[in-house]
Amino acid sequence: MKIVADENIPLLNAFFQSIGDITTYPGREIGPEQVADADILLVRSVTQVNQALLANSSVRFVGTCTIGTDHIDLAYLEAQEINFAAAPGCNANAVVEYVVSVLDVLAEQQGFNWQDKVVGIVGKGNVGDRLYQVLNKLGITCLVSDPILEAAEDESCEYVSLDQLLAESDIVTLHTPLTEAGDYPTHHLLDAARLDKLKPNAILINASRGAVVDNQALMSSLSAGKPLTVALDVWEQEPEINRQLLPLITIATPHIAGYSVDGKIAGTEMVYRAICRAFGLPSRVRVEGIKPLPKLKALSFSSDACLEEVLSTSIRSVYDVRQDDALLRNSFRALAEDASTAQVFDSLRKHYRSRREFSTVKVKIKKCSGKVSSALKALNFNVVTV
Numbered sequence: 001m002k003i004v005a006d007e008n009i010p011l012l013n014a015f016f017q018s019i020g021d022i023t024t025y026p027g028r029e030i031g032p033e034q035v036a037d038a039d040i041l042l043v044r045s046v047t048q049v050n051q052a053l054l055a056n057s058s059v060r061f062v063g064t065c066t067i068g069t070d071h072i073d074l075a076y077l078e079a080q081e082i083n084f085a086a087a088p089g090c091n092a093n094a095v096v097e098y099v100v101s102v103l104d105v106l107a108e109q110q111g112f113n114w115q116d117k118v119v120g121i122v123g124k125g126n127v128g129d130r131l132y133q134v135l136n137k138l139g140i141t142c143l144v145s146d147p148i149l150e151a152a153e154d155e156s157c158e159y160v161s162l163d164q165l166l167a168e169s170d171i172v173t174l175h176t177p178l179t180e181a182g183d184y185p186t187h188h189l190l191d192a193a194r195l196d197k198l199k200p201n202a203i204l205i206n207a208s209r210g211a212v213v214d215n216q217a218l219m220s221s222l223s224a225g226k227p228l229t230v231a232l233d234v235w236e237q238e239p240e241i242n243r244q245l246l247p248l249i250t251i252a253t254p255h256i257a258g259y260s261v262d263g264k265i266a267g268t269e270m271v272y273r274a275i276c277r278a279f280g281l282p283s284r285v286r287v288e289g290i291k292p293l294p295k296l297k298a299l300s301f302s303s304d305a306c307l308e309e310v311l312s313t314s315i316r317s318v319y320d321v322r323q324d325d326a327l328l329r330n331s332f333r334a335l336a337e338d339a340s341t342a343q344v345f346d347s348l349r350k351h352y353r354s355r356r357e358f359s360t361v362k363v364k365i366k367k368c369s370g371k372v373s374s375a376l377k378a379l380n381f382n383v384v385t386v
């Protein structure tokens with residue numbers, strides 16, 4: 001079989017070389033010509049998969065090694081009886097750890113204690129629910145808005161309206177898909193009116209999709225002096241992000257919240273297993289059999305280390321969002337005259353030094369307080385008491 005794939009999908013040969021001949025392209029350059037005689041198309045979020053791409057192709061299976069599927073015309077694939085698989089939850093832990101790093105950094109910069117804040121979570125799916133569980137275990141009060149789960153009478157938490165969440169949360173973090181249709185569309189969910197409802201000095205984090213927040217309205221609000229701290233990992237019009245918005249954003253990253261090594265490989269593996277099922281193939285490849293993944297040295301703390309020090313040191317030893325923020329700002333500052341915003345944004349993502357996830361890091365603690373150990377376990381660290 002012929003496989004056409006986004007070059008940014010990790011371990012393509014390890015997983016798929018026994019299934020077919022693989023040809024890779026930059027995700028944004030996969031067009032009708034590239035897929036014309038392909039049987040299987042493997043993409044990430046930057047390839048629009050629709051009738052314009054597939055109408056005259058032989059593609060029988062589309063896989064996106066991502067959580068988001070807003071780049072896929074699902075109705076068209078179904079109508080054409082083209083098999084489809086995404087990778088739900090594959091990098092959800094990475095996004096949670098991104099949010100945790102943002103909170104860790106802002107808590108230090110603004111001198112607050114997480115436990116004293118109310119966190120509003122918009123969207124309680126794979127990412128939002130994991131974040132909810134982590135924050136709950138850390139004793140942090142959460143408000144949750146998810147009208148779809150609420151309508152389905154989900155009882156995993158008490159739900160509030162979005163307007164109540166915006167009015168009462170100190171920190172608002174967005175984890176919905178980007179949708180334009182249905183009962184609860186999320187395109188510009190946070191428009192000018194809703195941005196106005198955010199508390200003074202609130203923190204807004206968007207690691208979902210750029211257009212869930214009206215970026216023009218956000219820029220107007222911030223330019224008018226609204227006291228708001230914003231962390232954006234996703235931007236409207238990616239990769240042509242609005243560079244005038246950049247200086248108004250406190251933490252700015254190039255859509256890498258889900259870019260852990262573990263999450264990216266999980267995405268590839270999930271689509272591989274779906275293809276094996278769809279084509280009745282033996283699912284032989286195991287991630288464990290692939291070259292060992294980079295491991296971080298174990299951390300250890302003295303028994304009198306304070307909780308804040310242990311948490312912050314552990315988080316930053318694995319991921320410090322300030323590094324990605326600085327890299328993005330320096331890259332745009334150094335932007336060569338002829339280099340476009342899109343080239344810089346995409347290059348940062350293509351050459352991203354993927355990080356590991358907290359669960360892969362062993363933290364050795366000498367007879368520490370139960371509070372420290374349980375907090376680290378809440379963050380999914382691999383805790384060993386020595």
Ligand SMILES: NC(=O)c1ccc[n+]([C@@H]2O[C@H](COP(=O)([O-])OP(=O)(O)OC[C@H]3O[C@@H](n4cnc5c(N)ncnc54)[C@H](O)[C@@H]3O)[C@@H](O)[C@H]2O)c1
Pocket residue numbers: 067068069088089091092095122123124125126127128145146147148149175176177178179184185186189207208209233234255256257258259
């Ligand atoms: N920045 C990144 O690198 C990154 C990584 C992973 C996922 N994402 C994005 O985050 C989104 C969420 O990821 P997930 O794995 O939790 O997806 P998911 O599908 O598991 O959960 C999404 C949740 O949002 C809820 N929802 C839908 N419309 C809503 C609305 N109007 N208001 C409130 N809630 C609403 C759904 O009911 C669902 O519970 C993905 O669709 C993707 O676009 C971004």
Ligand SMILES: O=C(O)[C@H](O)[C@H](O)COP(=O)(O)O
Pocket residue numbers: 008044045046065066067068069091255256257258259
């Ligand atoms: O939807 C997802 O899984 C994430 O947004 C992921 O980070 C997308 O990564 P990309 O396809 O842009 O490489």
